[in-house]
Amino acid sequence: MRAVVYTESGDSSVLELVEREVAEPGPGEVRVRIVRAGVNPTDWKFRAGGMGELAFPEIVPGQDGAGEVVAVGPDVDSLAVGDRVWTMLAQHQRPGGTAQEQVVIPADRVTVLPEGASYDVGASLGVPAVTAHRALTTSEDGPDRLAPGALEGSTVLVAGGAGAVGNAAIQLARWAGATVVTTVSSDEKAALATAAGAHHVVNYREGDLVEQVRAIAPDGVDLVVEVAPAQNLRTDLRLIRPRGTIAIYANNGGDEITLSVRETFSTNARFQWVLLYTVGQAALRAAAEDITAALADGAFGVGEEHGLPLHHLPLEETAAAHAAVEDGAVGKVLIDVAEA
Template sequence: MKAAIYRRTGPAAEVLAVEDVDVPDPGPGEVRVRITGSGVNPTDWKTRAGLTGRDPETFQIPHQDGVGVVDAVGEGVDAVAAGERVWLQLAAFGNRYGTAAEYSVLPAERAMPLPADAPDDLGACLGVPAVTAAHCLLVRGDGREALRDATVLVAGGAGAVGHYAIELAKHAGARVVTTVSSEEKGELARAAGADLVVNYREDGAVDRVREFAGRVDRVVEVALGANLELDLAVAGAGTVIAVYANEPDDPVIPTRRFMVANATISYVLLYGVPAPELAAASAWVSDAARAGALTPLPVTRYALDDIVAAHEAVENGAVGKVVVVP
């Protein structure tokens, strides 16, 4: 099969290549998926660049997310069947066969059924962004029912996680306010269903959020350091700020102000989420997809042979979703 691989970490143009490798067979508890679209996330280029780990022992096929059709199942697998369309998550986590290839082999629990009427673009966009958004909204452990009539602030509503945080929160019955940096991004956030979109670069942004929200129940936060003042302005007893992205410099946390507000910061890194919580977030994403509540991000497609350009696009902050098509 054709696959994008790297044997050492570094710049995309120096380490990524498309090669022919043997089609892997699924082992016990695994499935093999014929990939029809491979979603690229920031975590993919950061891992390839060496920012989050070490060089692979032999080779690594990148990309955690994707969409495709189950081609074969290993011993003991009964959750999905051959011929079933699936969306994938964490395919390359502890596994050399990520989705940037014609086939991927991965644990069966990381392959989730995709509704028959859902386009491939949606399946390729889910995975890390949607499951992260779901976990950020569920992180207090109250369940999705607790979001009904709650107020949610989504920082960066035009990003991949922000997009699905808006759609999932609205699907659960919450009111949603989101911040963006431009009118173009504001249109994306409105299309996702946000009740109020605020350009945080404009004067009076904090006042507009406070006027709408008063106190928020949940913050889905992409940049804690930059947004601390806004988050604290709308935080109160029971507010949970779920932080899913890091920053070049660790922010200084004003502990006393958080104590006075009785607010909580919860850090979210999908790779370390306990299995039951990960399963709950994944199940919610699947339920929402079946209900037609989730939509694809704007997709830019690259051929597998253009894997370097695809990685460089994501590394340079491409809006929407970059999808590699084998």
């Protein structure tokens, strides 16, 4: 079996294509033949040592993937051999991720793909879509699950609507009935955010951002999905309505935030930090179910027509795939592991 591994931290050159034995699933586990693997910023950050020392002597990167169940371990009744599935957190607290031809993974991190959903979309879910779901479901006055109508009457502001998480947040919020506003930095990214389903797209480099968003939502927005708090949080506080939520899932643009206590008090806002590795199994399962329902409804997709261009590379070019994500590729980078 072909697998991409690394045994030390470093740049993408530490990734190596090797042959490894196929593992058998234990209790509560399944083995999935990976067709597509998704690459996320978290993958290169782990590989580069940004999350600390390596947890295992040898690691196969990749949290996200899609493929077919080929073996089922004891005590698994939710999945069967032949099921087409998508994965999340495949590498979390485990040495083997999705950048290999077959991966053994806990069954509770594997979800059946709806009929007609492609492996491309399945491999693009995981980290981006589950992060977006969590950001959209933690508000004081909002829902804890997503479905059509769940966000009816709400206005959601998505920072960075052309990114993978931003794209997922736009699609899921639109499916749930929200009015979706997003910010972008160029006309090209505006076109992608519009394709994703955003009702209003604001180029933050042109004109007064607060003025433009307040013209759309005079009473403020109900929820902000935030990718760059160091740069944007002061602006978010001017846009959030009382008791609104600012959900922060990344640190693009800097690691430090300074807030005025008086200015922040007046908002009664909730700051929700979002990191998938510690959200808990209940939140992960709720996200998997709701995202799959959106897929089944035809409300979630990938590709240029859905605002998320796809970039395919073969398994032997996993290093180039990591480098592309690290360099800020617009869209979704996928690894073609096997034929569908």
